[in-house]
Amino acid sequence: MNASEGAAKSSPELPALCAHDVLSNSDLFYVHFDERGCSVTLGFSRVHGSEGFEFFLRFPDVRDVHVRGWGAPGQKDVHVDRAPDGTVQVSASSDGSSLRFRAADATLSRTRDFLASSSS
Structure with a gap:
């Protein structure tokens, strides 16, 4: 999948990367509130061995925002x-x-593959 797929169109179907098991097994490392478009962008990353994958989900016309504390990325x-x-x-x-x-x-706004360092 290239970075532009899923970004142009929105539909009643949520992007496949919105599945609970995908999101909850990924590190949420980026939260951006953009007042210009009244949107939120969430960035997630997953690492398996030496391969990593990053993806960003954009949510337009956001309302009813509630934030309580915030922990480190993870x-x-x-x-x-x-x-x-x-x-x-x-x-x-x-x-x-x-x-x-x-x-x-919800739209998939960007993806990126990367080489991850080994954890040894």
């Missing part, structure tokens, strides 16, 4: 679900911190 319990009214509900939590909001949609 694995969080992350849920991205389509609500009956068509909005997207997002939550990310770990010990002592949480982030929740609603958005109009």
Whole structure:
């Protein structure tokens, strides 16, 4: 998949990378609130051996934002679900911190493969 796939179109289907098991087994390392577009971008990374993968999910027209504390980058319990009214509900939590909001949609805005250093 190249960096532009999934970024141009939005649809009722959430990007496959929004699956709970994918997000909760990835490190949430980036949270950006952009007041110009009233959006939130979340950045995740996964490393397996010496290969890494980074992806960014963008959520436009954000509302009902709640933030309580914030821990270091790492694995969080992350849920991205389509609500009956068509909005997207997002939550990310770990010990002592949480982030929740609603958005109009979710799009995959960017991906990147990288070489990861060994942990020896």
